[in-house]
Amino acid sequence: MGELESFRNEVRDWLKASVPESLYGRPLTMMAREEPEAADLQADRKRYLERMVERGYTAPTWPKQYGGGGLTPPQAKVLQEELGRLRVPPALMGMGLTMIGPTLLVHGNDEQKEKYLPKIVTGEHRWCQGFSEPNAGSDLASLRTSAKLDDSGERYVINGQKIWTSGAQYSNWIFMLVRTDETTKHQGITFILLPMDTPGIEVKPIRLISGNSPFCEVFFTDVVADVKDVVGGVNQGWTVAKTLLNFERSGMGGGGPQRRPGATTGGGLVALAKEAVGERDGRIADTRTRDRLASLQLDELAYSLTLKRSAQTRKAGGAPGPEISMFKLYQSELGQRRDELAMALRGTDGLAVDENEVGPARAWLSAKATTIYGGSSEIQRNIIAKRVLKLPIN
Numbered sequence: 603m604g605e606l607e608s609f610r611n612e613v614r615d616w617l618k619a620s621v622p623e624s625l626y627g628r629p630l631t632m633m634a635r636e637e638p639e640a641a642d643l644q645a646d647r648k649r650y651l652e653r654m655v656e657r658g659y660t661a662p663t664w665p666k667q668y669g670g671g672g673l674t675p676p677q678a679k680v681l682q683e684e685l686g687r688l689r690v691p692p693a694l695m696g697m698g699l700t701m702i703g704p705t706l707l708v709h710g711n712d713e714q715k716e717k718y719l720p721k722i723v724t725g726e727h728r729w730c731q732g733f734s735e736p737n738a739g740s741d742l743a744s745l746r747t748s749a750k751l752d753d754s755g756e757r758y759v760i761n762g763q764k765i766w767t768s769g770a771q772y773s774n775w776i777f778m779l780v781r782t783d784e785t786t787k788h789q790g791i792t793f794i795l796l797p798m799d800t801p802g803i804e805v806k807p808i809r810l811i812s813g814n815s816p817f818c819e820v821f822f823t824d825v826v827a828d829v830k831d832v833v834g835g836v837n838q839g840w841t842v843a844k845t846l847l848n849f850e851r852s853g854m855g856g857g858g859p860q861r862r863p864g865a866t867t868g869g870g871l872v873a874l875a876k877e878a879v880g881e882r883d884g885r886i887a888d889t890r891t892r893d894r895l896a897s898l899q900l901d902e903l904a905y906s907l908t909l910k911r912s913a914q915t916r917k918a919g920g921a922p923g924p925e926i927s928m929f930k931l932y933q934s935e936l937g938q939r940r941d942e943l944a945m946a947l948r949g950t951d952g953l954a955v956d957e958n959e960v961g962p963a964r965a966w967l968s969a970k971a972t973t974i975y976g977g978s979s980e981i982q983r984n985i986i987a988k989r990v991l992k993l994p995i996n
């Protein structure tokens with residue numbers, strides 16, 4: 603038996619013994635959940651998280667010294683597949699694991715890695731991302747939230763505002779970009795970490811038409827930050843931010859549209875089409891619908907094969923480069939195509955929104971955001987043109 607296969611058997615046995623069966627097929631509680639779960643389910647989730655943390659499996663590929671699992675990428679994939687087989691969600695999710703943690707592994711100093719990474723893997727630190735500002739979205743480098751060094755030279759005083767900060771009201775730490783030099787654009791930005799309970803930080807959730815508040819405005823008035831929490835050096839924040847954005851985009855371009863809750867997946871769309879337009883000789887009766895579906899499925903297959911090929915060629919553990927923008931762009935638009943088709947097939951029935959469920963209408967609506975956050979599709983196209991294809995544009 604190959605090494606990977608014996609690892610798979612070991613993981614399978616361990617998961618069977620460690621994951622409470624009540625969690626099979628149950629999605630991870632989202633932070634915005636309003637109704638608390640039953641006490642026994644909460645206890646099972648806690649137990650599952652503790653066991654995964656003990657084994658380093660909340661951050662499978664991170665070094666063991668920081669609480670990670672020390673797994674190779676193929677081993678981590680096996681773990682993911684085995685969790686998928688049991689239909690068990692990851693024990694922990696969030697920007698700590700997918701964005702700031704990997705970025706600290708690249709740009710953090712030893713002290714920062716030792717201080718922050720172990721608290722991410724246990725879920726003790728929950729992070730939010732303070733990048734966008736009212737006048738700095740696509741043109742992020744025009745951000746103006748300022749950080750001025752005080753007389754001691756050991757502290758920054760931060761003033762300004764962030765917006766669209768997802769989950770700020772549930773987070774206890776923020777990683778953010780601040781302006782430390784006003785005489786230059788990209789070279790005047792610094793990347794800094796801050797506890798959310800620092801005096802002078804005010805979080806205002808933005809209430810959407812749906813009634814939910816997935817993101818917030820965050821105001822900073824004379825907020826004091828420690829110079830030790832600057833990551834990657836003063837005025838070097840743009841480089842650190844690019845690394846982080848590539849990690850963010852790689853999380854959005856890696857899993858296929860089936861990962862979004864409520865989306866119609868796999869054979870589900872074929873069954874839906876047969877129901878909507880009828881079936882002839884075992885096939886979808888209407889040729890236009892059949893063509894549309896076949897073209898989507900071929901594109902999804904080509905995309906997943908390209909993803910596999912790219913995962914094999916990418917150096918193990920290396921940070922993704924600008925090419926990740928191609929995946930973010932393609933996957934988000936592919937997911938929207940699938941949702942559009944699913945909605946069209948459902949007709950007016952598809953418009954029903956169940957308050958308690960993430961159904962197809964919500965999946966379709968939430969997919970709209972995927973071509974905006976992490977940088978809009980237009981911005982991904984600009985990056986691909988400039989930094990991947992090296993076209994001569996300004």
Ligand SMILES: Cc1cc2nc3c(=O)[nH]c(=O)nc-3n(C[C@H](O)[C@H](O)[C@H](O)COP(=O)(O)OP(=O)(O)OC[C@H]3O[C@@H](n4cnc5c(N)ncnc54)[C@H](O)[C@@H]3O)c2cc1C
Pocket residue numbers: 730731732733734735738739740741765766767768769817971974975976977978979980981984
């Ligand atoms: C659900 C969601 C969650 C988010 N979470 C966070 C978060 O946690 N933290 C955070 O910091 N931000 C977050 N954002 C903000 C997100 O990063 C910005 O919305 C995004 O970068 C676009 O910026 P903007 O909204 O200011 O739009 P703008 O920059 O004003 O763009 C408006 C339109 O103009 C187009 N455009 C702009 N510039 C160009 C150009 N040069 N070439 C071609 N087209 C262009 C854009 O593509 C877009 O269609 C979130 C956004 C959403 C939707």
